Amino acid sequence: MKVVNNITPSVDGLGIIKGRPAYTDDFADKNSLIVKVMRSPHAYAKIIKIDSVEAEKLPGIEMVLTYKDFSRVSFTRAGQGYPEPSPYDKFVLDEYVRYVGDEVLAVVGMDLKVCEEALALIKVEYEILEPVLDFENAIDNPSVIHPEPEAHEMFPIGFEPLRNIAASYHMNVGDVEKTLTECDVVIKETFFTQAQAHVMLEPHTVNARMDYQERLCIYDSTQTPYHMRRIISQALNIPLSKIRVVKPRVGGAFGGKQGIHGEMLVAWVTYKTGKPAKMIYTRKEVFESSYSRHPMKMTVTLGADKSGVLKALDFHCLSDTGAYGEHALTVFMVVGSKVLPLYNKVDSVRFYGDVVYTNHTPAGAYRGYGAIQGNFALESAVDILCEKLGMSPIEFRQLNMMKETETSPIFEIMGEGTAGTAMIMETCKLEECVEKGTKLIDWKNKYPSIDMGNKVKSVGMAIAMQGSGIPYIDMGSATIKLNDDGFYNLLVGATDIGQGSDTVLVQIAAEVLMTTVDKVVIYSSDTDLTPFDCGAYASSTTYVSGNAVFKAANEMKEAVLKEARRILKSELVEFDGAVFTNELGESITLIDLSNQITYSEDQKQLSVTASYVGHKSPPPFMAGFVEIDIDKETGEIDIVDYVSVVDCGTTINPKLAEGQVDGAIVQGLGMAMFENVLYSKKGGLISNSLMTYKIPTRVDINHLTTVFVDSYEKSGPFGAKSVGEIGIDTPPAALANAVYNALGVRIKSLPITPEKILLALKAKGRE
Amino acid sequence: MKVKITVNNQEKIFECTPSDYLLDTLRDNNYVSVRRGCDTTNCGVCTVLMNGKPVPSCSVLTVQADGKNITTVEGIQEEAEKLGKYFGAEGADQCGYCNPSLALTVYAMKKELVNPTVKEVKKYLVGNLCRCTGYISQERAIMKYLGDKS
């Protein structure tokens, strides 16, 4: 292959580093009205009275919007395919506020200063209600967070709002309780994972204007422009045909922009006033009022026979979706569907539990999407089981884990909120990943640990899987048109949020069309100009959108060949990407052909559109190994190296794929080591700035070793699966296992801080 | 009030109030490569050079920059392109939001540190956060850029 799987700089990297206007706010109209939201100081309250008379009189204030200005239409903010598997439990503005940071009202003014003055003049009277702040006490709590009759599910997801249950799920294969009684060794452990903040560097922002066709044109920092268009149309009762959503460059998302943020209010202001408007979230608003990761409590029971064969897997999960139920069921299900099949040969498996409402910042989509939480619990439990069995963690996994050509009944049972899709693992190189990883980290000589005086060196590992798009639901499409001068436009709905999909899709097209990347010009994510794509989530872009591009490029190749056959008067025409030649040696260049059909003869525009929906979701797999030096007296950890051996099929862009894994590993290490969304006793977010919420810095990351194994997934474009999320899953368990191997203390709640380690060590010493 | 600031070797007169921060004044005057990432001086995204030294433009009052030289990435295009090519070769070009400010800081670092080690580069750039790359690819690119004496 000449383009795919070759080092290719991104098509936009140079322009961006040189500072060209590229991100959403760079394109805001200079005269935009500023929309500023007043945010609830209470975790749960009813708005009794709003006095905005003084504020509305301020010169420069356009309007004050309250719940009375909107018709009562419930929707979900989640950017998912319709009908969404998330409950419709949100109104544009409501009489109730359900978390500290929830929208109370909005002021609209000429500039930020006057908006802040106006906010200070508005008096709101609340009836404070008893908040639910402990997710373990949410079910059947006397305080009901969504009593409103309009809230509903689009199809059965176990929605019981009067019990504070946003969703629930239960599946089983075989009789897990019976199998456990037949096991020689059983362990049962409970784990906690915390909420994590995305901390994408670009805060959420959106701006809107009316164009000269009197249509609402929105520039949005989003992962899902098409879903945003639909939800705005639904909630504000604006015809879909009157809305255009454009996604410029996005400064990071990681799932945090897979849902409505400021779009609703900004769209309404522009639509109503005819004037351009914008909203930029402050970093505080991003922390408090966007989304974070679902915190979870997971109880894992594993049963094995004494030879180490895993026979039973029981997994009970409780998830906290916060004040609104975006992504509640689907994240929950991924805890099972993209974790449990790792040990596919068990006799019985059960996965069940509930997703509850609390008066916390809403949880939403976040890279890993349940797999990282489930992985921490399962892969920690596996190591605990290994110790009881007296078996090495590597040996146990090699014996029990998923292998190529195998399957798991879970694939058929668990899908995206509904039933799933059966599939055989046509590609699964886990064995090789584990073997290679143990060599790269020198497991043999470092496991379990090496005493170094004040410090101990140790290693720990975990395996993981994810998915590649959602079969039978995620659709991507691509349009390719030929220009004069022999270059192509590639139009895709697919959403580049920094993961490099623009580049990867260009590479796929260029490979098929046997040309170079500079001859394929991509334009993406504009609901008017690009064909539909579900958006950047579920690791779908390379696999789903890539397959659409693959199809379209092949159709374009056939289309140009058809013209060439006509022009060269022959059925036997060969094409090398630049020149067409017939059996008599007569030729025409693509450039000349394109100019001819544009201007001179038999003029036509060659343009093809192709779509793709997956029939399977071939999982990428990986083995992650961490080497740490840990201070015996303080618990402080140095991450010496993190080895990732990944099977993601073909790496369309090897360096960008490596970058995806690297970035995800570091984000996973952040969650494993110190990132912590912290609430006060009254439910307000303490960690609401970068001063109080820390992410890994470059000094924290000493070295990363990321390698890919040879793997070719036939159903993927040029053999590719996906690589966007898999990297984030292993660090928490790998670290927990390494700490145990070093010091004999097992930390079962994230983050694994030096304080937790030291205090556990002291407690152990006292026993 | 009016302030006189030399931006990228061009003398400019900006209209501002004593409460305005350099970041907003620059953005309002079309230097959109200078961007905001946080409210608390923690991310490095807003970094510009003031008299050649990296400073957080979100925390420098426009009036404090009166009479000073400011460099945004528009003022170091050749160096940014050179660094950008190394980023592209190493796969360090992801969302890009931190890149212009990183390019400026690297440019200042190149003048301040002689043949730095990776450790020294990490320390100098620690205030430039990145959430996408995991840092390693950026550092490979930066070391190669520093080693390129052309």
Next chain:
Amino acid sequence: MKVSEYVKAKSLNEAYDLLRENKKNYIIAGGAWMKLSVKTADKLVSLDGLGLDQIVLKDGFIEIGALSTLGQIETNETIKKLLDGILVQATGNIMGVNIRNIATIGGSVMGKFSFSDIYPVLEVLDTKLVFHKHGEVELLDFLNNTKFEKDILVKIKIRNQKGKGFFKKVATTPLDFSIINVACSYVENRLKITVGSTPYIAKPCIKAMEYINGVKEITSEVIDKCSSIVLEEVKFSKNIRGSKEYREEIAKVYVTRGIKQVINYEG
């Protein structure tokens, strides 16, 4: 921050008068911390151009102008050599270079920040502050009094001594505030020890210092007892960064390591 007026003082006297004119008048140095802590200011008075940004060696003292940035201190060759470079270690690990290019030593000292990494180091050095009206003041006098707040800090003087130094900042990441910090110095056979950010501001461990400076020989038992006295006399508490118990545990560890390092303990 809402500012009514920005004034570039033409002299220290003018700045001094402006500062005292109105409760809402402030001296602005770098301004980074001020942006986060001051909501409204009447006059912001800049001392830019008054020559307060020089670092000179004079009469056995390193004189650091109050407007010297942390970046200037970090790269100063003389300060790098002072007591194993502990002042460089302290200033050079605060935030990133961009902050250190605007944050000043004056702002750091006047701010009396409880999380300050600079205070513990200044306390184990021989440090004096020089104010515009009050003249030379011992650092600890300034720390324990409020009467100097409305004066203008002109420079700090640190005796250019020969000896050993130790500084440790324990933090979650390099960009975070300290969970605790520890500084030790050993000059002319006298040990100084401070523990700070506990979360309270660093204060010298007087009793512990009295004890260890009074013994004939520093054995490991002496060091252990000394660090235990530190735990008794220093106030520890919990905050978002750590619990009381954890802070006490690591304070003991790092005081022990610090003492051993500065006295070259080989036991």
